[in-house]
Amino acid sequence: MSETLSETASETPKLSVVVHGPDVQDHLSALLDSLDAHPLTGVEVIVAAVGDWAREAAERHTPAFTVLPLPDGARDPAARSAGAARASGRWLHFVHAKDGLPPGAPRAIAEHAAGLPDTVDVLLLDHVRSTWRASGLPSPDGPRLARAGRAALAPDDHPALLEVTPLLGNRAVRAGFWRAHERLLTTDDEPFAAYAALLLADRVACLPHPAYEDRRLRPESLPPPTPEQRYALVERFETLLGLAAGRPAAHAVLYDLMIRECLHAFARSGMPDDVGREFFHRASLAARRHRPDGHRHPAGLEGVRRSLLERDACAEYRALRAAHRTRRRARSAVRTGRHRAGTLLRTLQYRRALAGPVDPHLAVFSAYWARGVACNPAAIAARLAELAPGVHPVWVVTAAGAALLPPGTDHVVPGTRRYWEVLARAKYLVNNVNFPDAVVKRPGTVHLQTHHGTPLKRMGLDQMPYPAAARGLDFQALLERVDRWDFSVSANSHSTRMWQRAYPSRHVSLDHGYPRNDVFYTAGAADVRAVRERLGIAPGHRAVLYAPTHRDYEAGWTPRLDLAALADALGEETILLVRAHYFYEGTAAPHASPPAGPRRTGRIIDVSSYDPVEELCLAADALVTDYSSIMFDYANLDRPIVIHADDWETYRTTRGVYFDLMAEAPGPVARDQAELTEILTTDAWRDERAAKARAAFRRRFCEYDDGRAAERVVRRVFLGEDERTLPPVLPVEERTPAPSPEEATAS
Structure with a gap:
């Protein structure tokens, strides 16, 4: 951490940067990182952090910054006032937690303000604008500020300065001036405060240098205005x-x-x-x-x-209004026309079905692009049958996958007439990915996004800076799909924050845990023994589940381990369960594509086609993976995890990640096969150091998983219960995971 406060205790800082507000869509961390990256002579940073997330982000930068924790729900005026009361600088610069500061901005403001006479109350700054599409866009204010020059001006002599974009962040204010007018300037209406500051100032100076970044959040991610x-807006201008x-x-x-x-x-x-x-x-x-x-x-x-x-x-x-509607319809037709070309019959069928009433007793489920009954949707459907048997589930499954469905499963095949009919009529639509673009969000329907993993790699809009990950993605279409979500299921606060950041919309986060992980707390010894018997794992043998993920930077699958050599090194008492990522099913084990069940080659069992994957986790004594989200689920079992990260630097650079796995791994890290072999042939895979790392990982990423996630989701979404009446999440230290294979054998 660099030194950000270089003033001595006896000196008064020239500028106090007051960062304030909640950590909206995880933007605060980037702002504080940028402030911490460069020495800021003559500047102090006060963070009036609203809520736990903002406090946690700010406290990672102590003691460089002064952190003022404020409760969730504290409004922006209160946060600004709290920060200003603690500030000791001659000038104040209010920076909202969602916004940013261009490199060198605090230094430029402090140096310019230091040369201003005491008669100047406000220093107007240029700024840049950012949206989800682009960053660093120039504002229209630069030429206006440049024409005004840098001398102290009387506002009445230059009224055109009132046309500068009304942001508090694009004006620094003298601390004495702020305190003299704080009652008027402390308002929820930030543009009013920005205008009023100019109307109340005796003198104004201008700095035609971009010194603020106004990050404009998607309107679709904000509560609709009342x-x-x-x-x-009218009242604002009448007062002004x-x-x-x-x-x-x-x-x-x-x-x-x-x-x-x-x-x-x-x-x-x-x-x-x-x-x-x-x-x-x-x-x-x-x-x-x-x-x-x-x-x-x-x-x-x-x-x-x-x-x-x-x-x-x-x-x-x-x-x-008519002209506005016409423009919107024209834009919509251009945007959606390409999706509907050549599908007139399907469109007519769907439109006819949309004209009918919504069926409150119909729910459509889908998982992994219609691959079958799996993942969080499957766990929710199972609990739904117990708690709300009056709701009829229909699964969306490909024609090839339909033959593998459990007997009696009502299903539809994508593209068929009934497929469009149930999508049009169902009140509930549940998926761990997204339904097609053509699906309409009808009033009164509920779209439940369950996701299918905790994100290590960048997701959604966060993929945009990474060409390998963003290749072929239409981010505008993605956001239109995301805007259909009513609820988003989360397993931990990390996921909640990342989903809000990657998928900015108005969806409600269900911090209830992943339903598919309930089994890790409800399964007993008999369940563990049964799945091991199905896989042919003899009692007393160690089973290591190897589950690598795919690489966006590779055209196809590349073997990262010599599995035969690894199996030989681990000996007769170890079985390798090899689970290829579903993008590459059948290619991980050293033989051709497997049949529908496990295929054994010596001490290697290809389980790429075995479902559900949760049973494989129950059967395994340990997990070896690279960057797959399976590590977050498996951690619920409190069993050893080893990370094989032979290409971490390449993966991190090409895909982007949300945290440094090398520093926060759930167990020992191997950078090549020799290190992996060494870990698995000694006690390093399960020693005290590994257990300590795993415990920290579980506390952070198994936060809401306690065996009752599916119940909470069903009661909240399908039964409409208030969140306060749901079963509380059991703390990690009070949970009892399913017994390990060793414990199951002994019982």
Whole structure:
């Protein structure tokens, strides 16, 4: 960690950077890492961290930063006030936890502020903008700030500065000025505070240098605005115009801004009709009430200004709304047309089914792109049959997979008439991936995304910087699928944070555990013995499950171990259970594609086609894997895990990862086959050091898995129970996993 506070205790910092707010979509860590990466002479960093996630992210940077933990739900004004009260700098720069700072920004602000006279209250900064699509986009403010120059200005002499984007982050404020006006500036309406700071300032200076990053979150990931929040835009400008009373130039600029912002919000924000009418009415009244005498709007605004000044704005309203809907339909047709070309029959069938009522007793389940009854959906369906037998499950399964279904399983094959009918009518749609793009999210339906692993590798939007992982992905289409989710199942807080970051939408996280992992706490000794007998593992033999993952940077599967040599080295008493990733089924073991069940070659058993994989975990004394998410599930059993990471640097660089597995592995790490053999032929695979690493890993990544995840999900989603009435998650140290093979044999 670099030194970020180089001032001595007796010196007053020139600048206090006040980072505030919750860790929205996991952006805070990157912000704090950037602040910690460079020496910041004359700068202190105060982190008013809202909630546990923000506190944990901030505390990783102590003692360099001062951390003020605030409870979940603390609002931004309270966080800013808490940070400002603790700050000792002459200048304050408020930085929201979701936003960022370009390299060198704090230094540039501190150095420029140090040369300003005490009469300057606000230092205006240029900024860049970032969205999920792109980062570092220039703002429109740079030329405006450059024209103003760097000298101290009286705001009334330069009212055009009010047109600078209203962010608190693109203006530093003198600490004394902030405290003198804190009551007015401490508001949930950040743009109001940004405008008011300029109206209240005696002098303003400008720094035409990008010193802030405004990260604009997807609107679809934020709670929809209430009618009162929409009307607040009009109230904001009416209050600001009151502050500008007696200052004609500032009043005129604010009036133009009010007209522009109100029309923009009205035409583009998709307000419901009744809300839109009321908003337009309030904006029209404000336009008439505050119109300056003889005032003319800038070119292009005169027509829309007249529409706001008309007492009967209904016709203008309808015309604007109709034009807006037409534009949206045109964009939608262009975006979806390519998906529907050549599928007229399917579309007509689906549309007819959509015209019918939603069936509240019908649920559609799918797993791994319709491969069969598996994973979290299978565990949920099984518990659903017990707790809500009135809900009928229908599985989506390929024609090839249908022959392997349990007897009596109601199913549909993708693309068939009944497939589209059940997708259109079902109230519940459950999947561990996504349903096709053509599926419509009907009102009253519930889409449950269960996922199929805890993420080590980058997922969703986080794949965008990694060409090998992003190849062929349409991220806009992905987000449209994600926007259908109502619920997202999570096994641990790490996953919850990463899903919010990788899939930003309004889905509710179900921090209930992975239903497929319930068996690791409900299985008994007889279950362990039975699966080992099915696999042909003799009592007293050690079974090592080897389950590697796939590589995005490779065109096909590349053997990473000489399995025959490894089996010889481990001896007669060890059996290797080899589980290829489902992308490469049948290619991991040293023989051709296997039949539908296990195939044995000496002490190697190819279990690539064996389902469910949870039974293989129950049968294994130890797990060897590389970067597969199976390690997170297997850790529930509290059995030894060995990581074989021969290409970690390449994998990390080409795919991207969320944490350093080499530093936080659940057991010993082997970088080649010789090291792996050494670990497995000594006690290193299960010694005290390995157990300590595994315990830390379990606490972090088995957080919600306690054997009752499926029950919690069914009761919350299908029975509509309040989350507070569900069975609480049992702490890790109070859980009893399924017995190990050794324990099962002895019982």
